[in-house]
Amino acid sequence: MSAGLQVWNDALTFQIDGSTPMVTLARKGTAASQGTDFPTNGANAFCLVRIPISDGEILAVDCGLPFHMTGIRNGAAEFAILGATSTSMDYWVFAPHTDSGIRFGMKVFSETGALIYDTGRPPMRVAGTVEGVGTFGGFPTGRRLALVVWAQHTYIQRRVLVNPIPNTGFTSVSGNFARCAQDGTVYISPDTSYAIYQAALSGSTISFAGDWDNGLQNKYTVADVTGM
Template sequence: MPAGIQIRNDNGTLQIDGVSQHMVLLRSGVATTGALSNSRGDVACSTCQIAQNGNEILAIQAGVPFSIAGRYGGNTTVNIFGAGAGYQFSYWVFGGYTPSGDNFGILLKDGNGTPIWDSGRPPMRVIGDVAGLGDFTVGQAGRSYALAVQLQYGQLVRQRQAIGTDQMLIQTVYAGFASINGQAVHVENTDYLAEVVGPIASSAVPDSWDGTWANNLQNTYTVLDVTHY
């Protein structure tokens, strides 16, 4: 029979064993947003940055829709739709195991004696995925959940409007946004950025400027149980 330890959650999902590298909680916090330039104007929007390395997973618990705008220089930009500057939300960052530094508790090593988990690093608890648009119910009442983005819809629309012999250039950005309140998850595609430039001489605007570009991705999120994390 197989040797070693196996620890499973209430759903029977393997969380910890004596062989595998484990995804664990590295850090968590509360982010506060600042102003978002060029937002739609009719709906409050805001933004912030959270430190995230390339091999880490960022999970967010926001009661208003959020979207990942990109990652650069070790920071991930999070945009908020429906709340202005000063909005606060909780986040958790998971990654490959690194020792917690605790000198008490449980320490597991693999067959080579290399530490692979200790009780100072809570494991990443995945309960499932949410995909598509609309409203979803996840998990169990009384638990706390957060969302990690797997895939996110994005679209850029460019148009022009004639002003005499000149042109006004209008650029609109759409993205997938998600919110989570208790067990309730809501996912939508929303136009949240709108930029107007001009007037510009018509001769200075190439015909190729207009158009619509979309990544055609289906919004997909991993649901993580962060109760007591």
């Protein structure tokens, strides 16, 4: 780095580099649930939350209840939240730094004159990562934690019956659910069924059986969003 600024904290963790754009908070908010897309006959209660997201942005979420990211469609990340038919989800969107418009504070520029960072936007704080299923401790206590979902396991099972009514059956959706706690613990559940569309389950003959497994290993970044 021939120009700019380098900042390290007391744990010798690199924080700001005058040659690399910082990832900072672009926006935050709370999204209300929007109901469910299909019946939940026989499955756990859940609701859906959708949060707008653009390419190149990093979305961290927390709602106090277990959640599963169903995917991104029509410009929004969609989450199934377990154990509620109506709730809300807090979110923080991080992105490469853009000018916050501050009139006082500090600005850092690269050797080419590009704005790298200014104190009008808080930088993303990474507390760690978790993978797999189970209980993961050791994160800061008394802090507000949120999760960035990079990969999450999903399994869909479909059965079509011919007796007693042709072309009836069920589709079951399950996946791993995640939750943060203020005691510095992250919980990742085993596969849990959260949506079942069903009809004529008394049928005895299966004409079609199809299973889909995305084969993904759960992976999350744990972000410390305290004070943001």
